[in-house]
Amino acid sequence: MEKLNPMIVQTLGGVLKLLRLRFDPEPDVCPTSAITPDELAWPRVVRRAFSDPLVTHESTGVHGRGTEEVKTNDVTRRVGTGEVGYVVEFGRPTVGVRFRDIETMTRALAGIGIEFEPKNPVTHLMSDVKTGKLRDDILDEKILSAIVEFKTRIETVPAVLSKVDEVSRTLPTVVAIGVSTRCEKDGGSALEPVLAAEGFSFVRGKTNLGLGRGV
Amino acid sequence: MTNTLHRYGSGDSFKDDYIVFAIPARGINDKGAVEKERRFLEIAREHNPVNMGDASHGAVFRPSKSLNPLVHWYRNLKRDFETVIKGVSCPTTVAAVFDNPDAVVAFVKDLRAADLGLSINISGALEKVQECARLAGLERHSVEYSLGFIGQTDRMADRRTLELSTMCGHGMVSFNFVRKLMEWVKQGRRTPEQASATLARFCSCGVFNTTRACRLFEEELK
Numbered sequence: 001m002e003k004l005n006p007m008i009v010q011t012l013g014g015v016l017k018l019l020r021l022r023f024d025p026e027p028d029v030c031p032t033s034a035i036t037p038d039e040l041a042w043p044r045v046v047r048r049a050f051s052d053p054l055v056t057h058e059s060t061g062v063h064g065r066g067t068e069e070v071k072t073n074d075v076t077r078r079v080g081t082g083e084v085g086y087v088v089e090f091g092r093p094t095v096g097v098r099f100r101d102i103e104t105m106t107r108a109l110a111g112i113g114i115e116f117e118p119k120n121p122v123t124h125l126m127s128d129v130k131t132g133k134l135r136d137d138i139l140d141e142k143i144l145s146a147i148v149e150f151k152t153r154i155e156t157v158p159a160v161l162s163k164v165d166e167v168s169r170t171l172p173t174v175v176a177i178g179v180s181t182r183c184e185k186d187g188g189s190a191l192e193p194v195l196a197a198e199g200f201s202f203v204r205g206k207t208n209l210g211l212g213r214g215v
Numbered sequence: 216m217t218n219t220l221h222r223y224g225s226g227d228s229f230k231d232d233y234i235v236f237a238i239p240a241r242g243i244n245d246k247g248a249v250e251k252e253r254r255f256l257e258i259a260r261e262h263n264p265v266n267m268g269d270a271s272h273g274a275v276f277r278p279s280k281s282l283n284p285l286v287h288w289y290r291n292l293k294r295d296f297e298t299v300i301k302g303v304s305c306p307t308t309v310a311a312v313f314d315n316p317d318a319v320v321a322f323v324k325d326l327r328a329a330d331l332g333l334s335i336n337i338s339g340a341l342e343k344v345q346e347c348a349r350l351a352g353l354e355r356h357s358v359e360y361s362l363g364f365i366g367q368t369d370r371m372a373d374r375r376t377l378e379l380s381t382m383c384g385h386g387m388v389s390f391n392f393v394r395k396l397m398e399w400v401k402q403g404r405r406t407p408e409q410a411s412a413t414l415a416r417f418c419s420c421g422v423f424n425t426t427r428a429c430r431l432f433e434e435e436l437k
Binding site (some may be wrong): 001023025029053054068069075076089092094096164165169171173177181185189200208209210 | 218219220221222223224225226229236238239241243246247270271278280281282283284287290323326327330331332334337339340341348349353354358359361362363364365367368380385386387388389395399417419420
């Protein structure tokens with residue numbers, strides 16, 4: 001930010017405009033420091049928690065979207081052998097989503113018996129975790145993205161992914177899916193053939209090297 | 216760091232994209248994590264990362280509250296690793312981005328020797344990452360696969376814009392801003408290096424890969 005006098009900046013801009021000239025400033029610099037964040041009150045404040053990566057989610061104590069997933073699986077053992085962790089992310093990339101649309105998915109998933117990860121910010125906003133119902137006062141709030149997390153046995157992967165795909169088609173936003181598992185001792189993954197059989201291709205991912213340990 | 220999972224591109228597009236990050240488990244091994252995270256970043260610095268960051272306090276490329284008008288003609292693109300390392304003050308996620316697998320292997324070997332006890336993850340093309348892990352003497356403990364985007368994908372941008380924009384998974388690099396800088400690079404108003412650094416300043420976690428961004432801008436010029 002620069003802290004220039006707004007009147008001088010506007011006058012200079014006006015003079016250049018008269019001469020049919022235009023200044024070519026750095027695109028990420030506000031010359032007069034005019035852009036400042038508003039103080040938000042509930043329920044609008046949830047927008048910041050789910051849109052500003054520098055804000056910590058109070059429910060989980062984690063920045064960003066507030067999830068640890070399998071990033072700490074070597075310490076937490078959250079996802080065990082034969083289990084699959086899911087991260088279903090709404091609104092990413094940069095499209096955004098309303099909680100009402102997230103609730104459509106969580107209710108559908110709860111309908112097939114999914115139990116949501118308790119250490120997840122969206123789960124904390126559920127008024128009924130059994131049915132996937134979110135608090136009524138946040139349903140119209142729009143955020144950049146949010147993640148719904150849960151895990152199942154590996155045998156149920158096709159049914160769950162099919163349900164997520166079916167519901168996603170009805171939502172006015174985009175959905176990104178990540179699935180994770182604990183690897184075998186030789187680094188092999190029982191999940192890969194299942195995903196391949198379901199027609200998913202996967203190039204990119206996140207690999208936990210197993211160097212973490214509890215104190 | 217799900218913010219590194221869903222980068223858009225083909226397998227070949229990730230040939231210069233490796234993000235190594237350290238994270239403590241909340242309530243389990245986060246006591247004393249600050250020193251360990253600083254150590255992680257110090258070790259990373261020795262292997263010439265292209266970017267580095269602390270999810271709570273910012274990255275190598277960061278905005279500033281004290282600029283003067285000369286910044287429009289001269290912007291310092293020098294990477295300031297020291298500020299990032301000193302800035303770590305609470306348990307958080309710290310990350311380093313590399314543009315070649317050799318540096319990743321050497322870094323992971325050093326991390327093994329340092330025995331920090333934090334969870335270490337690598338985000339990148341799965342096969343390449345597994346290769347790096349094995350060369351460093353490790354087998355992967357857990358793995359997370361990106362299955363891509365579904366739903367109303369027509370609301371997303373074109374391929375090149377997505378490749379650049381999704382390098383900040385928190386959505387801090389908007390489609391329109393990428394398009395604008397793409398035009399500026401084509402018009403010669405900014406170099407690929409300058410445009411990449413500008414985009415990287417919006418990614419507070421420090422996982423934006425400026426080498427890959429430069430390559431993508433240059434490919435667009437051909």
